[in-house]
Amino acid sequence: MKKELIINADECYRQAEQKAEHYFKLLYTQVRQKTYVSTLTVDIQMWKHNHIHHHSLFSLFSRGNRKPDSRQYHHYIQWLNYAGKLDNYLDRSISYIFMRDLSKSLDSPDTLNRIKSIVDNLKSDLTKKDKDETFSMAGLYRIAQKEGVESSLIWVINKLKTVSSNIPKGMDAEQAQRKLIKIIAGVIMQEVEEMDDNISSVGRTRRLDKAIRLGYSYGLTYPFIDDLLDAKILSNEEEKQYTDLIRTTLITGNVPELGEWNGNNVELITYIHSELRDAFEYIKEHQQQETRIGFFEQSYVFFHSQEVDRLKDLSNANYTNEELYIPIILKSSSSRLIVRSVIGAPEDKELDSRTFFYGIYNQLADDFADMFDDLKDGAVTPYTYYLKYHKTRPDLINPFELYWTVISNLIHNVYNADKKTCEVILDRAINGLKRYKERVGTNKYTEVMDIFASGDATFNKLIQHMVRKADDVDFFDKLLRDHMITILKNERKEKEEFQNTIKSLRHQINDMLNIPKIENNFLTEEQIIDAANYSLEGDGKRLRPIVAWFMGVNAYGLNSAAIEPLLKSLEYMHTASLIFDDLPSQDNASTRRGRSTLHEVYGIALAELTGLFLTQKAVEEQASLDNQFDSKTVLKLMNYSAQATANMCRGQTMDLDSKGKQLTLEQLNMMCFYKTGIGFEASLIMPAILAGENEVEMDALKKFARHAGIAFQIKDDLLDVEGDTTLLGKPIGKDAENNNSTFVSVLGIEDAKKKMWENYCIAMEVLQEVPRNLTFLKHFLDYIISRDH
Structure with missing residues (x-):
């Protein structure tokens, strides 16, 4: 059955093309007549008075300035x-x-x-x-709390994480994330500007929630359509299948089934198809009837003009000026016009007109900055084409001259020579050249200018003087862009280092945990050691000894070999608690760490004895620390450890007593701290005790551990409802089966997630109180809330 067409693709593109042709003819006349030279010369002569500063001798030598x-x-x-x-x-x-x-x-x-x-x-x-760092997850969550959109922020953070993990090699994951975040921010900004000043807080929250989700839905097209096709990751056959699918979607308003995929990227495309389908359906669901056709038409013009450009071949020496510039006018204007239709904004002819004329200005600036990367990739842009053919094609428009023509046209014909508009646009133009010169170096910049800025020597001399001398032309969005990319790259690098270190440490800790058998011992003791090693050999995360190693070695500079007994004691104690926790008299679990629980294999009685045995082995390991550390310090550590163990027992007692009861949030927090938080606290405090740290720092670490532990437990509760049994290594749904009070049963899934993030934020904020670099704890927290097992 043939699907009904929502738009007449050929007709809507033809109409858009005619409008672009008219605009191009206007620019073509101006660039050939060089009218921009006289008009912009006057503008720049006036503009430069605010930007050419004569510094005093004092200011030149003032360090503060x-x-x-x-x-x-x-x-x-x-x-x-x-x-x-x-x-x-x-x-x-x-x-x-x-x-x-x-x-x-x-x-x-x-x-x-x-x-x-x-x-x-x-x-x-x-x-x-x-x-605080506004662009941290904690900073963003605090902003979301003020606006009441925590759930949508949690949703989009999880989406961005998934997108980032699915960006294939050959594409820039940080740039993809940045673009997505930028689009989301742009859609939010559009939505805020459309709001009435008298809107209620409930109405504002509802519209912001929708804007975040619409921003993600529209922004997803950049990494998974535009960037994906530009990256040449798909084979020719796959690319045709994919573009046909996108084209059919935009013409019919429905996403076709993926069907059989011919190519090696079936897993990638299956994920992208699913994600784009959900995004498309969300946009459609929130479309206003009066803007729906406009949305599909603008989307088709954007996509088709991109395709027209993408299919160009740099070896073809016969493209006309119209073929080079009209698709650019179309894609640069339609990409911005789509945003208003995405949020369902009413038609505004003045806004739409300015958007249409403005787009090519940004596109030409971007293409100038990227020309040599584009040339290396064989992409056809006005700059790459001019670089290759300007000596043999005198008819070609110089794109740098067209750039200044567009600026002149915007200032005088679109914005009616408004002084502030002139100021801002010239600021941006000079800033772009200054940034480019700084990036490529003076020699390369001069070489580029020799090619592109040869149209009028006097005008070029004026421009280059501004590039050398003009000040106060920097922009916050550029600073923000660089800062965001730096953050994303640093976080990715730090996260990889953190994960690699954890992987290495896990192997080292696993190797040291095995309890050796003593010759000529009794058979019963052999059984206990076998049972203990069985539990220790499970696929444990080893988080507590790993955190203790980070604190001891990285934060306090302790010798890694010297604190091995501490690491073993922490894991022995934790494993003992799990053995007791799994018993039929308690949680009655059948699997733990990906295999049968200890009592299922060795029996209940031996499991109980093994738990006690491991507890005593932990004490034995702690006592051996006096070989490397002061005995008073070791006694202080053992005293703390004994109190921590007692509190963990108290937490488990509270857990057992809570079965079948509905706990309050306060009771749940307390139980969680005693059961989970104390274990994390011990892994922070015990290295601090060995290092002789002060009580103020230890109090901050205790507060951090409390909230990290609660966040960890909430994530466990969520995984018991939403997790994957294969990844978890144990069945899900055990809390409900055992009638346990959990954060999910008390708060519900959505509010449990908010509570987890609240504790995450507090823990992050506490780290600011600790006077040392504890980056690994930040990544540890990120791991806690983003883990899938």
């Missing part, structure tokens, strides 16, 4: 504020975003008031003395 590298996020913001430049910096940055992303005109009093309000709030946030 020395400008830091703009890539140093926090230092640069502090310097701007100290130098009295932060207000103007934020004002031009937010003004630019209002023009680029919201298509606003800067001659509107309402727009200017809105920009000022955002600048004031942003400045206040950036200059707080006690500010």
Whole structure:
């Protein structure tokens, strides 16, 4: 059965193409007549008075006023504020975003008031003395709490994690994440600007929740359509299958079944198909009837113009100027017009018109910055094509000249020569050239300018003077972009190092746990040792000794060999607690760590004795620490350990007593701390005791452990409901079967997730109180809430 068509693809593209042709002819006339030279020369001569500063002798030698590298996020913001430049910096940055992303005109009093309000709030946030890292997960969650959108943030964080893990080799995972986050932020911004000032808090929360999910749904097309096809990961046959699927979706409004996939990337495409289908259905579900057709038409124009460009071959020397530029006009404008239709914003002809004219400005700036990467990839852009054929094709438009023509046209014909608009656009243009020169170096920059800036020597001399001398042209979104990429790359590197270290440590700890048999011992003792080793050989995470190793060796500089007895004692104690926990008289578990529980294999009585045996082995290991550490210190450690063990027993007693009862949240928190938090606390505090650390630091570590332990237990409770038995190594649903009170049974799944994140945030904030670098604890926390077993 043939599916009904939602749009006439050929007709909608033809109409869009005609509009682009008209715009191109307008630009073509101006660039050939070089009208931009005289108009922009006047603009720049006026503009430069605010940007060419004559520094005093004192300022040149003043250390306090020395400008830091703009890539140093926090230092640069502090310097701007100290130098009295932060207000103007934020004002031009937010003004630019209002023009680029919201298509606003800067001659509107309402727009200017809105920009000022955002600048004031942003400045206040950036200059707080006690500010945390806003772009950390904890910082974002705190913002989400204020807006009441915690659930949607948790949802999108999990989605971003899954997307990142599915980005194939050959694509940049950090850039994919950044683009997705940028699109989500852009959609949220559009939604906020569409809200009425009198909207209720409930209405605002509902619309923000929708915007986050719509932003993700639309943003997903960038890594999994645009970037994927550009990366040439798919074979030719796969690419045809995939583009046909996308095209059919946009024309019919329905995602076709994947069917049989011919190619090696079936697993990747199966995931992408499922995720894009869900995203597409969510957008469709939230489309307004009056904007739905416009959404499909703009989406098709965007996709098809991308395809037209993607299929170009750099070896073809016969592309016309129209063939080079019209698809760029179409894709750059439609990509932004889609956002308004995604959120269901009403039609606004003035906004749409500005969006249409503005798009190519950003595209030409991006293509200039990426020209040599594009050239290496064989991509056809106006810059790569001009680089290759400008000597043999005198008819080709110089894209750098067209860039300045677009700027002149925007300032004088689209924004009616508005002074602030002129200021912001010229700031951005000069900033782009300065950043490019800094990135490629003076020699390469000069070489590029010799090719592209040869149209008018006097104008080029003026531009290059601005590039060398102009100041105060930096932008917050560029700083934010660099900062975000740095964070994502650092986090990925640190996470990989953390995981590799954990893997290595787990092997080392596994090797040291085995309890050797003593010659000529009794058969019963052999059985206990066999039973103990059986439990210790299970696929345990070894989190407690791993954390203790990190604290002892990395944080306190203790000798790794010297603290081996401590590591063994922690795992012996933890394994003993699991043996008791699994007994028929307690949780009656049949599997643990991927295999049968100890009492199922060796019997209940021997299991009980083995738990007691391991507890005493833990004490024995701790006592042996006096070979390397002061005996008073070891006694202090053993005293703490005994109290911790007693508290763990108290927690298990509370757990047993709670069966069949509905606990309060306070009771659940207390039980969780005694059962789980104490174990984490011990792995932090016992190395601190050996290192002779002060009570203030240990109190902070105890608070961290309390909240990390609660977060860990909540995640366990969630996994018992939502987890995978294969990954967990034990059956799910045991809490409900045993009628246990858990965070899920008390709060429900959604509120349990919020509670987990609240404890995660508190634990992260506590780390700020510890006067040493404990990056591994941050990754440990991230592991706690993101693990699947």
